[in-house]
Amino acid sequence: MEFIDEALLEYAIKKSSEESDLLKNLRKETHQKILHPRMLSSTIQGRFLSFISKLIKPKTILEIGTYTGYGSLCLSEGLGKTGKIHTIEINEELIAFQNQFFNKSNKRDQIHQHIGDALTVIKKMKKQFDIVFLDADKSNYINYLKLIVPKLKKDGILISDNVLWSGKVLAKPEKNDIDTKVLQKFNTILKNHPQLETILLPIRDGLSLSRKI
Ligand SMILES: C[S@@+](CC[C@H](N)C(=O)[O-])C[C@H]1O[C@@H](n2cnc3c(N)ncnc32)[C@H](O)[C@@H]1O
Numbered sequence: 001m002e003f004i005d006e007a008l009l010e011y012a013i014k015k016s017s018e019e020s021d022l023l024k025n026l027r028k029e030t031h032q033k034i035l036h037p038r039m040l041s042s043t044i045q046g047r048f049l050s051f052i053s054k055l056i057k058p059k060t061i062l063e064i065g066t067y068t069g070y071g072s073l074c075l076s077e078g079l080g081k082t083g084k085i086h087t088i089e090i091n092e093e094l095i096a097f098q099n100q101f102f103n104k105s106n107k108r109d110q111i112h113q114h115i116g117d118a119l120t121v122i123k124k125m126k127k128q129f130d131i132v133f134l135d136a137d138k139s140n141y142i143n144y145l146k147l148i149v150p151k152l153k154k155d156g157i158l159i160s161d162n163v164l165w166s167g168k169v170l171a172k173p174e175k176n177d178i179d180t181k182v183l184q185k186f187n188t189i190l191k192n193h194p195q196l197e198t199i200l201l202p203i204r205d206g207l208s209l210s211r212k213i
Contacts, residue, residue: 009044016047023073026101030068034097039067041135041161042204046074049133049159052209053078056157058130063087064118064144065136069098075133076107084110086127088118088136122147129153135161138179141186149195152212158196163187164206 004012019027023046031037041049053061053075059082061075066089076085085107089095092115102111114121118136122144132148134141141160148158163169165183173180187208190198196210 013043016044019043019046019074022101022104023070026068026070026073029097029100030070034068034094041071041074045161045204045207046070048203048207049074050077052157052159053131056130057083059083060127060129061085061131061133062122062125062127062129062148062151063133063135064122065089065134066094066098066113067135068094069101071133071135072098072111073101073105073107075131076105076111079107079110084112086112086114086125088114088116088121090115090117090136119143119147122151125151127151128156130156131159132156133159133161138162138165139182141182142189145186145189149193149212154212156212158208158210158212160186160190160208160210162205163190163200163208164202166205169206 027040030040049071054077056078057080058078063072063075063085066072066087072085072087095115102108119140129151130153132152134144152158163183165180168180169184190196190208190210195213197213198208198210200206200208
């Protein structure tokens with residue numbers, strides 16, 4: 001579900017800075033070769049991630065849910081020479097595809113791929129992060145939040161994707177619709193969290209920005 005008229009979205013893309021050819025090719029090949037291409041971050045969202053990253057100039061970024069690596073490459077655009085992005089993906093079949101594009105990036109050595117269940121991987125991480133991009137299994141969003149907040153630096157930014165869940169957050173969920181139930185609760189927790197200041201942006205499927213106070 002898009003929340004804005006298609007022609008207006010096209011206009012917004014045209015009037016925004018363009019994504020690189022590497023990202024264009026990644027998007028095209030994801031659609032041609034990989035299942036569920038809807039999981040890709042959109043062009044506008046990608047430019048937004050890149051913009052935020054360039055503003056924050058992060059030393060360390062964590063991405064939860066790599067998929068084909070589009071978000072990782074967008075976020076990596078803001079890394080200085082010593083900065084690093086750690087990105088976690090449970091589906092190891094995607095690694096070869098990610099590498100095809102990561103290897104062409106001038107940030108290649110700064111991108112660290114982790115394969116496995118993100119909850120397990122994050123629990124073992126000792127790092128503190130300037131930016132966390134939460135974009136994996138929705139049913140675990142609250143569990144991720146509990147792990148992430150202590151690992152966010154002061155003024156660090158948590159970016160949570162799909163928080164409007166195609167509009168389903170507005171209605172009472174079906175009995176078995178765990179994802180919607182978790183996202184509704186997650187959005188309320190973010191709003192009331194004593195360590196976070198949050199703004200829910202209606203970009204595409206909903207993107208929350210939370211700053212650690
Ligand atoms: C929406 S996609 C990520 C899109 C990507 N961040 C982007 O910007 O293009 C979600 C990804 O999370 C992965 N995922 C789902 N559950 C996971 C888990 N428990 N641990 C790690 N990755 C997971 C999925 O396999 C999928 O590739």
